[in-house]
Amino acid sequence: xxxxxxxxxxxxxxxxxxxxxxxxxxxxxxxxxxxxxxxxxxxxxxxxxxxxxxxxxxxxxxxxxxxxxxxxxxxxxxxxxxxxxxxxxxxxxxxxxxxxxxxxxxxxxxxxxxxxxxxxxxxxxxxxxxxxxxxxxxxxxxxxxxxxxxxxxxxxxxxxxxxxxxxxxxxxxxxxxxxxxxxxxxxxxxxxxxxxxxxxxxxxxxxxxxxxxxxxxxxxxxxxxxxxxxxxxxxxxxxxxxxxxxxxxxx
Amino acid sequence: xxxxxxxxxxxxxxxxxxxxxxxxxxxxxxxxxxxxxxxxxxxxxxxxxxxxxxxxxxxxxxxxxxxxxxxxxxxxxxxxxxxxxxxxxxxxxxxxxxxxxxxxxxxxxxxxxxxxxxxxxxxxxxxxxxxxxxxxxxxxxxxxxxxxxxxxxxxxxxxxxxxxxxxxxxxxxxxxxxxxxxxxxxxxxxxxxxxxxxx
Numbered sequence: 001x002x003x004x005x006x007x008x009x010x011x012x013x014x015x016x017x018x019x020x021x022x023x024x025x026x027x028x029x030x031x032x033x034x035x036x037x038x039x040x041x042x043x044x045x046x047x048x049x050x051x052x053x054x055x056x057x058x059x060x061x062x063x064x065x066x067x068x069x070x071x072x073x074x075x076x077x078x079x080x081x082x083x084x085x086x087x088x089x090x091x092x093x094x095x096x097x098x099x100x101x102x103x104x105x106x107x108x109x110x111x112x113x114x115x116x117x118x119x120x121x122x123x124x125x126x127x128x129x130x131x132x133x134x135x136x137x138x139x140x141x142x143x144x145x146x147x148x149x150x151x152x153x154x155x156x157x158x159x160x161x162x163x164x165x166x167x168x169x170x171x172x173x174x175x176x177x178x179x180x181x182x183x184x185x186x187x188x189x190x191x192x193x194x195x196x197x198x199x200x201x202x203x204x205x206x207x208x209x210x211x212x213x214x215x216x217x218x219x220x221x222x223x224x225x226x227x228x229x230x231x232x233x234x235x236x237x238x239x240x241x242x243x244x245x246x247x248x249x250x251x
Numbered sequence: 252x253x254x255x256x257x258x259x260x261x262x263x264x265x266x267x268x269x270x271x272x273x274x275x276x277x278x279x280x281x282x283x284x285x286x287x288x289x290x291x292x293x294x295x296x297x298x299x300x301x302x303x304x305x306x307x308x309x310x311x312x313x314x315x316x317x318x319x320x321x322x323x324x325x326x327x328x329x330x331x332x333x334x335x336x337x338x339x340x341x342x343x344x345x346x347x348x349x350x351x352x353x354x355x356x357x358x359x360x361x362x363x364x365x366x367x368x369x370x371x372x373x374x375x376x377x378x379x380x381x382x383x384x385x386x387x388x389x390x391x392x393x394x395x396x397x398x399x400x401x402x403x404x405x406x407x408x409x410x411x412x413x414x415x416x417x418x419x420x421x422x423x424x425x426x427x428x429x430x431x432x433x434x435x436x437x438x439x440x441x442x443x444x445x446x447x448x449x450x
């Protein structure tokens with residue numbers, strides 16, 4: 001039986017890890033490779049890096065940090081942010097990334113999902129979806145949650161999965177940063193209808209939130225950023241708690 | 252010690268290389284028969300589709316070199332499946348080192364089998380120091396059945412082969428280079444194995 005995964009997420013700007021709340025008041029959080037190695041050694045099952053470097057500042061060489069991360073990280077890791085072509089993906093995989101995550105680029109051109117899955121295999125194509133409830137409907141947003149789209153969460157998740165996405169990373173914008181728990185009911189609906197793993201994101205604030213996202217939320221993995229960076233919760237303590245709660249977890 | 256990773260265009264070798272280097276060995280990437288024949292340890296990785304990977308091995312003349320190697324060889328993931336007689340994936344012949352066939356995972360479960368799973372009944376020398384039930388990272392859609400060559404199993408759709416061995420040939424379905432400390436230990440056990448059984 002597969003273990004439920006705990007995934008810390010690191011924001012990266014120009015090759016450095018940054019911490020902030022809702023992309024504002026960004027503070028330097030240290031060397032990206034050192035942080036990645038620390039999470040990997042502490043028991044993170046996977047690590048997600050979100051490159052928030054503005055596209056006009058991003059050069060092809062600006063992602064050399066990926067190779068530094070790959071050199072010291074003993075668990076799989078995913079890179080997202082500004083990926084829009086097969087060439088981008090090839091460069092990242094060649095630098096040692098295990099998976100890539102796309103969001104706005106898939107909304108611009110859904111056939112990108114098909115092409116990436118065909119070229120590199122579904123197992124390395126994660127589609128990230130940011131959504132919030134509007135008039136009773138889960139509305140999909142793009143560009144880091146700044147721009148609305150006509151898409152609806154469940155239909156969009158079905159479509160990208162059919163096109164070959166190997167995993168769905170769902171962030172509830174309504175829960176993100178609130179620290180009152182994950183969007184458990186919505187996650188359970190997603191996990192119940194999708195043939196691929198679902199990564200839950202947005203809302204982690206306490207140990208019980210992780211238990212609930214795996215039991216009632218039926219998620220395959222849970223992602224969090226702030227609570228791990230600010231050391232409010234450590235990964236070993238979280239995993240020991242989940243094991244005591246009879247969640248299948250890697251210890 | 253010369254550790255050579257076979258480079259034949261099937262998957263990226265960065266992580267395997269980094270993992271071996273973390274253990275203090277220098278690594279050569281070898282695509283020519285001569286380079287591989289000069290190695291003290293050979294690692295045979297692979298990601299992608301079985302038939303196209305076999306085509307690449309044949310084109311490079313490696314399909315005859317690998318089965319004739321006398322030094323310790325470790326096949327990882329697709330590399331391990333290619334060391335077998337056949338694969339259902341693309342209905343292709345393999346290198347024939349193990350008389351087994353890779354089959355597609357079928358059952359009431361998600362495919363690919365992707366994530367951390369536990370191994371059962373791990374055997375030395377590859378699993379020296381590894382406890383029963385240790386976790387390893389898997390990503391695959393085809394599997395090898397249980398056989399007398401098995402040195403560790405794993406349960407998913409059914410019990411299947413997580414690792415196997417015949418003489419100097421070892422294979423693992425999981426990715427040791429992505430499996431944390433336990434994976435590092437398996438790689439170290441392979442690299443340190445001196446060709447003799449422990450008493």
